[in-house]
Amino acid sequence: MLAILDYKAGNQTSVARALNFLKVPCVITDSRNEVANAKGIIFPGVGAAGQAMQNLQSTGMGEVLIEAVSRGIPVLGICLGCQIMLEASAENNTRTLGIVPGECLAFDPAWQEENGERIRVPHMGWNSLKVQRPSALFKGIEPEAQFYFVHSYYPCPAGEFVLATTYYGREFCSVYGKDALWAVQFHPEKSGRPGLRLLRNFYDYCVEGRDAE
Amino acid sequence: MLSKRIVLCLDVRDGKLTKGIKFAGNVDIGDPVESARRYSEEGADEIVFYDITASAERRGIFLDVVEKVASQVFVPLCVGGGLSHIDDLDAVLQAGAEKISLNTAAVKKPELISEGAARYGSQAIVVGMDVLKVEPNEIFPSGYQIYINGGRTPVALDALAWAKQCQELGAGELCINSIDADGTLDGYELNLNAMMAEAVNIPIIASGGAGNPAHIHEVLTRGRASAALLASIVHYGQYTIKQLKDYASERGVPMRLTW
Numbered sequence: 001m002l003a004i005l006d007y008k009a010g011n012q013t014s015v016a017r018a019l020n021f022l023k024v025p026c027v028i029t030d031s032r033n034e035v036a037n038a039k040g041i042i043f044p045g046v047g048a049a050g051q052a053m054q055n056l057q058s059t060g061m062g063e064v065l066i067e068a069v070s071r072g073i074p075v076l077g078i079c080l081g082c083q084i085m086l087e088a089s090a091e092n093n094t095r096t097l098g099i100v101p102g103e104c105l106a107f108d109p110a111w112q113e114e115n116g117e118r119i120r121v122p123h124m125g126w127n128s129l130k131v132q133r134p135s136a137l138f139k140g141i142e143p144e145a146q147f148y149f150v151h152s153y154y155p156c157p158a159g160e161f162v163l164a165t166t167y168y169g170r171e172f173c174s175v176y177g178k179d180a181l182w183a184v185q186f187h188p189e190k191s192g193r194p195g196l197r198l199l200r201n202f203y204d205y206c207v208e209g210r211d212a213e
Numbered sequence: 214m215l216s217k218r219i220v221l222c223l224d225v226r227d228g229k230l231t232k233g234i235k236f237a238g239n240v241d242i243g244d245p246v247e248s249a250r251r252y253s254e255e256g257a258d259e260i261v262f263y264d265i266t267a268s269a270e271r272r273g274i275f276l277d278v279v280e281k282v283a284s285q286v287f288v289p290l291c292v293g294g295g296l297s298h299i300d301d302l303d304a305v306l307q308a309g310a311e312k313i314s315l316n317t318a319a320v321k322k323p324e325l326i327s328e329g330a331a332r333y334g335s336q337a338i339v340v341g342m343d344v345l346k347v348e349p350n351e352i353f354p355s356g357y358q359i360y361i362n363g364g365r366t367p368v369a370l371d372a373l374a375w376a377k378q379c380q381e382l383g384a385g386e387l388c389i390n391s392i393d394a395d396g397t398l399d400g401y402e403l404n405l406n407a408m409m410a411e412a413v414n415i416p417i418i419a420s421g422g423a424g425n426p427a428h429i430h431e432v433l434t435r436g437r438a439s440a441a442l443l444a445s446i447v448h449y450g451q452y453t454i455k456q457l458k459d460y461a462s463e464r465g466v467p468m469r470l471t472w
Contacts, residue, residue, distance in 0.1 A: 126469040150336040
């Protein structure tokens with residue numbers, strides 16, 4: 001069973017729909033028990049970092065997540081979840097969970113795409129990954145596969161955590177991770193077949209552990 | 214590099230597509246769920262449903278459609294048509310859409326844009342605008358006027374000023390529908406789209422006029438749009454999404470070619 005962490009920040013149901021489609025057992029939950037006993041945790045999130053941190057504190061879910069990570073339960077952060085596992089976010093100048101060293105920064109509308117056009121913010125649409133380190137998460141995903149992004153801030157973790165990067169005005173980290181912890185800036189639940197495959201890979205890892213690698 | 218998007222538009226009335234869709238080798242299909250699934254398999258980067266159901270009581274049928282699509286189709290879904298209250302927005306997002314397109318309601322109640330953006334984030338709020346070319350004057354300095362109620366009712370709103378206002382209010386995207394070009398199959402109105410793209414920093418979805426692959430290519434390059442909205446050119450089986458994407462890609466436009 002995967003636990004989709006419910007901390008009242010946006011729409012958890014999209015991730016649940018994708019997992020249901022894959023026939024992966026999951027539950028949207030704010031129960032400490034259910035989270036502690038899950039095979040893996042998905043940490044989604046939509047909205048602003050400041051509000052999300054307040055919700056994580058008031059629901060106690062932030063603490064639950066940190067504890068789960070320390071016990072080695074696999075975690076997949078998505079979008080805002082990916083951003084706030086770092087130490088700080090430029091959005092609302094927020095101190096965030098600090099599970100992974102690094103911070104989240106804002107796209108600068110003055111940056112240019114490879115064709116010289118100014119970037120538009122948010123970064124909204126399909127973009128590709130440049131894999132920097134192999135990971136169980138990428139199994140079976142074609143190098144030219146694209147994923148759906150929607151965000152105005154981007155994660156900037158310590159270098160050794162970077163698994164893949166994406167170009168938008170500059171190269172930014174779009175997937176990071178270490179051991180059983182991963183985070184993706186894009187929305188795998190809205191990224192067609194490659195996104196579903198990535199979710200499936202995460203679940204396989206949760207069930208089979210390191211053998212999946 | 215960010216890909217330019219091909220957005221498929223489906224009109225739904227009472228839970229059915231209003232126009233049959235002809236897939237290559239298939240008969241017309243009036244089922245929006247099946248059509249959305251097929252289009253996502255054929256490479257649509259995003260799907261927009263417009264609810265043109267006349268009565269509010271039948272809204273539930275439409276929400277069922279959205280929910281069914283969201284359970285089977287894993288690309289971004291946008292919903293528009295008749296949404297006028299913040300609770301309507303809530304219902305479509307709960308049903309599984311990630312974006313809401315506001316048109317007439319945004320003109321009548323601009324605060325709906327800011328309320329929606331504050332509650333769900335700018336990325337969830339698309340403002341659609343129906344635009345007609347007019348002689349530039351004091352009221353319409355850009356030479357483009359806004360129409361509401363499905364393009365039937367003119368309002369004293371300059372299209373360019375309205376676009377900027379929408380961005381300030383928190384819209385995450387603008388869908389620019391040219392009434393002049395709509396249905397002509399003569400191409401998008403490039404000048405209008407390029408002007409909008411210059412004036413705001415949020416993405417522009419161009420709508421109205423697509424008749425061939427070159428039209429899509431030019432609106433994504435000279436027209437500076439981030440996305441092209443398509444309906445009949447694909448619905449009637451004239452071109453596949455793949456053909457349209459290949460045409461643009463071969464000419465240097467970044468497109469998503471595997472899915």
